[in-house]
Amino acid sequence: MVGCALAREFSKYELKTVLLEKESDVCCGVSKANSGVLHTGLYYKKGSLKARLCVEGRLMYKRLVKELDVPCTLCGKHVVARTEDEIKDLERLRDVGEANGVRGLTIISRELAKKREPNVDSLGALYSPVAGIVSPYLFTIALAENASSNGVNVYLNTKVTGIKQVNEGFRVTTTQGDFTADIVINSAGLYADRIASMVGIDQYRLYPSRGEYLVLDKDSRDLIGGMVYPVPPKVAGYLGIHLTPTIDGNLLIGPSSEFIDVLEDTRTTEERILELMTEAKDLLPNISLKAVIYAFSGVRSKITPPNEKEARDFIIQEDLVDFINLIGIESPGLTSSPAIAKFVVQLVKEKRDIRRKKDFSPIERKTVRFNETSREKQSSLVNEDPAYGEMVCRCEHVTKREVLDALNNPFGVKTIAAVKYRTRAGMGRCHGGFCLPKIVEILEKEYGMAAEEMTLKNTDSPLFIGRTKDLRKKGV
Amino acid sequence: MCDLLSRNIDLIVVGGGPAGLAAAISARKEGIKDLLIVERNNWLGGILPQCIHDGFGLIIFKETLTGPEYAQKYIDEVKKLEIPYIIDSMVLEITPEKDVIVSSPKGLLVFHAKAIILAMGCRERTRGQIRIPGSRPAGVYTAGVAQNLVNLKNFMVGKDIVVLGSGDIGLIMTRRLTFEGAKVHVVAEILPYPSGLPRNIQQCLIDYDVPLLLSHTVTEIQGQNRVEAVVVSQVDENSKPIEGTQQRIACDTLILSVGLIPENELSKTCGVDLNQITGGAVVKENLETSVQGIFACGNALHVHDVVDYVSLEAQKAGKSVAEYVLGKQRKVKRIQTEAGNGVRYVLPDFIRRNVDLELFMRVVCPGKDKHIGVFDGKKLVKKKKFRKIHPAEMIKMRLKGSETKNVKALRVEVLEK
Numbered sequence: 001m002v003g004c005a006l007a008r009e010f011s012k013y014e015l016k017t018v019l020l021e022k023e024s025d026v027c028c029g030v031s032k033a034n035s036g037v038l039h040t041g042l043y044y045k046k047g048s049l050k051a052r053l054c055v056e057g058r059l060m061y062k063r064l065v066k067e068l069d070v071p072c073t074l075c076g077k078h079v080v081a082r083t084e085d086e087i088k089d090l091e092r093l094r095d096v097g098e099a100n101g102v103r104g105l106t107i108i109s110r111e112l113a114k115k116r117e118p119n120v121d122s123l124g125a126l127y128s129p130v131a132g133i134v135s136p137y138l139f140t141i142a143l144a145e146n147a148s149s150n151g152v153n154v155y156l157n158t159k160v161t162g163i164k165q166v167n168e169g170f171r172v173t174t175t176q177g178d179f180t181a182d183i184v185i186n187s188a189g190l191y192a193d194r195i196a197s198m199v200g201i202d203q204y205r206l207y208p209s210r211g212e213y214l215v216l217d218k219d220s221r222d223l224i225g226g227m228v229y230p231v232p233p234k235v236a237g238y239l240g241i242h243l244t245p246t247i248d249g250n251l252l253i254g255p256s257s258e259f260i261d262v263l264e265d266t267r268t269t270e271e272r273i274l275e276l277m278t279e280a281k282d283l284l285p286n287i288s289l290k291a292v293i294y295a296f297s298g299v300r301s302k303i304t305p306p307n308e309k310e311a312r313d314f315i316i317q318e319d320l321v322d323f324i325n326l327i328g329i330e331s332p333g334l335t336s337s338p339a340i341a342k343f344v345v346q347l348v349k350e351k352r353d354i355r356r357k358k359d360f361s362p363i364e365r366k367t368v369r370f371n372e373t374s375r376e377k378q379s380s381l382v383n384e385d386p387a388y389g390e391m392v393c394r395c396e397h398v399t400k401r402e403v404l405d406a407l408n409n410p411f412g413v414k415t416i417a418a419v420k421y422r423t424r425a426g427m428g429r430c431h432g433g434f435c436l437p438k439i440v441e442i443l444e445k446e447y448g449m450a451a452e453e454m455t456l457k458n459t460d461s462p463l464f465i466g467r468t469k470d471l472r473k474k475g476v
Numbered sequence: 477m478c479d480l481l482s483r484n485i486d487l488i489v490v491g492g493g494p495a496g497l498a499a500a501i502s503a504r505k506e507g508i509k510d511l512l513i514v515e516r517n518n519w520l521g522g523i524l525p526q527c528i529h530d531g532f533g534l535i536i537f538k539e540t541l542t543g544p545e546y547a548q549k550y551i552d553e554v555k556k557l558e559i560p561y562i563i564d565s566m567v568l569e570i571t572p573e574k575d576v577i578v579s580s581p582k583g584l585l586v587f588h589a590k591a592i593i594l595a596m597g598c599r600e601r602t603r604g605q606i607r608i609p610g611s612r613p614a615g616v617y618t619a620g621v622a623q624n625l626v627n628l629k630n631f632m633v634g635k636d637i638v639v640l641g642s643g644d645i646g647l648i649m650t651r652r653l654t655f656e657g658a659k660v661h662v663v664a665e666i667l668p669y670p671s672g673l674p675r676n677i678q679q680c681l682i683d684y685d686v687p688l689l690l691s692h693t694v695t696e697i698q699g700q701n702r703v704e705a706v707v708v709s710q711v712d713e714n715s716k717p718i719e720g721t722q723q724r725i726a727c728d729t730l731i732l733s734v735g736l737i738p739e740n741e742l743s744k745t746c747g748v749d750l751n752q753i754t755g756g757a758v759v760k761e762n763l764e765t766s767v768q769g770i771f772a773c774g775n776a777l778h779v780h781d782v783v784d785y786v787s788l789e790a791q792k793a794g795k796s797v798a799e800y801v802l803g804k805q806r807k808v809k810r811i812q813t814e815a816g817n818g819v820r821y822v823l824p825d826f827i828r829r830n831v832d833l834e835l836f837m838r839v840v841c842p843g844k845d846k847h848i849g850v851f852d853g854k855k856l857v858k859k860k861k862f863r864k865i866h867p868a869e870m871i872k873m874r875l876k877g878s879e880t881k882n883v884k885a886l887r888v889e890v891l892e893k
Binding site: 214215264268273378379383388397399433434441456460466471 | 480516564565566568577579580581582583584586599600602603604605607609610611612613614615618620621624625626628629630631632633634635656657695696697698700701702717728741
């Protein structure tokens with residue numbers, strides 16, 4: 001997400017910008033696996049980059065989501081106190097938030113909290129009206145697509161394997177060839193410390209921390225009005241297992257927090273699933289765990305070592321001339337991302353005379369979300385294009401036209417995941433049972449793909465081993 | 477509702493699977509002329525066209541047919557009776573006033589229906605719903621999806637396979653994938669007994685030497701991009717995995733056959749009361765739901781073991797809907813039924829007294845030489861002996877009108893010896 005925000009921000013200037021991504025699509029790492037929350041700034045030390053960029057970033061969202069046509073809403077948030085001691089914690093959080101310039105924070109009584117969130121028991125709550133939710137995938141994808149429309153070349157399946165300082169700047173070696181660049185921005189998330197080491201910057205070490213989530217059926221959405229957070233546990237930088245409505249109308253439980261050894265070990269575990277369920281029941285006794293439709297996890301790129309009490313700040317600095325590192329961009333990274341991008345561009349501007357493009361277009365094409373349009377509008381859509389009348393995803397009411405549009409993405413990504421994150425097909429309660437065969441058929445008929453070419457999420461995740469008849473002939 | 481032009485219609489049948497087809501045929505034969513079947517796939521017959529194995533039709537046609545053959549009999553009848561149907565069309569919403577909104581390539585269609593038959597079928601429980609921990613690679617398929625891909629598209633899902641769940645589709649797919657050259661290493665079943673029909677255990681597992689591990693489940697999926705292995709563990713009597721029993725089985729595919737859920741999202745939009753156990757609508761003996769003029773049948777009502785029973789039930793729904801539409805439905809008092817000891821559910825939820833009818837039920841545990849009793853309070857109304865009872869098999873009990881003459885409520889129980 002930060003990489004895509006950077007790409008878009010740089011696309012406003014007369015520069016030749018490329019975005020290098022090792023995965024088969026944008027938004028494959030923690031960008032897609034988080035709470036999707038726009039934070040207000042209750043948790044970060046005054047004067048820190050986290051505090052400043054979080055507050056600034058959230059304010060930038062208002063315009064951005066309009067320009068990029070990304071669903072976003074300020075649903076508000078209650079941090080609930082469940083013991084007398086925690087009431088004091090609420091005051092502390094409010095004070096931090098106010099010092100950071102967050103407006104509208106109020107501590108409300110037990111009775112009022114019950115009125116606002118009838119299904120949650122608490123002794124009182126800190127209410128933050130301006131906290132919001134956004135679709136992290138649609139936001140990231142839209143940033144990348146808009147950057148691409150404005151001239152940024154997005155290279156997917158392009159893994160950086162080495163960086164060398166040369167006369168002209170840097171030579172970046174990748175699995176898809178070499179690139180020479182004047183300026184390198186290292187926004188590699190979990191791999192940012194390794195990328196920095198490639199140019200001899202060895203002082204960083206990241207500690208991957210996995211957060212697991214459970215996704216609940218849309219049936220459960222109305223159990224809460226806005227977000228419900230506990231008072232953060234005394235673990236550096238951790239906000240605790242909370243309940244978040246998603247912009248699509250599901251409910252998320254999570255995340256857990258656990259340091260792991262292997263960088264992209266995004267498995268879910270029985271222990272954490274049990275922990276999530278227990279905590280969720282504690283916050284929201286009416287929650288039915290029968291409503292769980294999926295579990296996933298994401299990995300935070302933490303710069304704070306496991307034993308440290310206080311969370312370290314984001315590191316965004318030019319550690320080497322023209323080499324800018326972004327290290328430890330965990331929460332509130334999503335909220336801060338637009339402000340981070342601006343901050344980095346500012347760092348570049350201080351040294352170089354870069355000119356704004358005259359023809360930058362901030363607006364990305366409008367995406368039709370059939371399910372979210374009125375019946376009248378749906379009717380005219382189908383009349384214009386019969387592909388809007390054919391449902392590919394029965395749970396989320398995603399039409400064939402939307403699936404085709406997703407597959408026609410500017411990056412040429414034709415995976416099942418590319419369709420899922422762009423349209424929601426496969427994210428509903430049947431989780432692909434109905435739509436998978438239909439999408440497979442579209443890939444075959446409309447794009448001429450063979451069975452063995454179809455993949456779930458990247459080139460290494462084939463869906464099939466081939467056609468039955470061919471396999472029989474081969475005697476496999 | 478919206479401002480789109482709506483058309484009045486006597487009957488909308490939601491779903492063109494075995495239930496929808498049989499219901500529509502029956503309704504037409506009983507005199508309903510103005511009706512429409514709405515099917516979201518681009519074929520009629522629902523799941524049947526992908527069920528290329530045989531064993532269908534024994535009860536109704538007294539012969540064993542494949543799924544496509546069974547479906548074709550009904551499709552031919554629909555065509556012969558000139559019953560209108562639309563495919564690639566999905567009901568998006570039904571209001572309590574019985575306005576039905578349908579998306580179709582021909583346009584967004586709105587109907588104001590006198591009556592509706594809910595025949596949406598069921599969907600498969602997924603990996604997420606049973607919360608199998610682990611990674612999220614390609615190669616995890618529900619059995620029905622794998623069946624669709626292999627049988628209808630001829631796309632082979634994998635070659636080294638573990639099946640979780642001994643439900644019928646899982647068993648059938650074990651055999652099917654074996655035919656296609658795959659090796660099914662094991663079928664794991666969390667319960668201490670198989671979930672599928674005994675004939676399928678014999679014909680799909682035993683005949684092909686595929687081991688069945690009872691009281692076992694998959695406790696982890698491994699592999700970042702494609703399935704590389706699953707961990708199978710033994711479970712205790714509370715279905716909790718037993719530490720130390722884990723075995724890692726290398727495979728590229730996990731097939732899940734872990735239960736079916738009646739599809740009732742539309743029932744919710746029109747305010748139909750749902751039975752918490754079956755997941756389907758609460759119905760009377762004429763298969764009418766809590767909303768007047770809306771009827772339910774087939775797997776959308778409760779999951780059936782044999783398609784013939786789906787067709788028979790749907791036929792009854794078609795008959796009842798005709799009575800309703802033609803103004804022949806009489807107002808009657810009904811009594812409630814209840815599942816007692818050893819019975820998971822009993823349908824219909826409400827019945828008329830003094831008429832012959834059938835109760836449908838599923839038991840909690842398997843048993844041999846068991847009596848099932850129908851009680852009115854403490855009074856035994858009827859008792860029937862079953863040589864074998866099994867949760868996988870639907871049990872039917874006929875009640876004569878005379879047997880329900882003075883009862884106040886009915887409770888069905890498996891009797892202790």
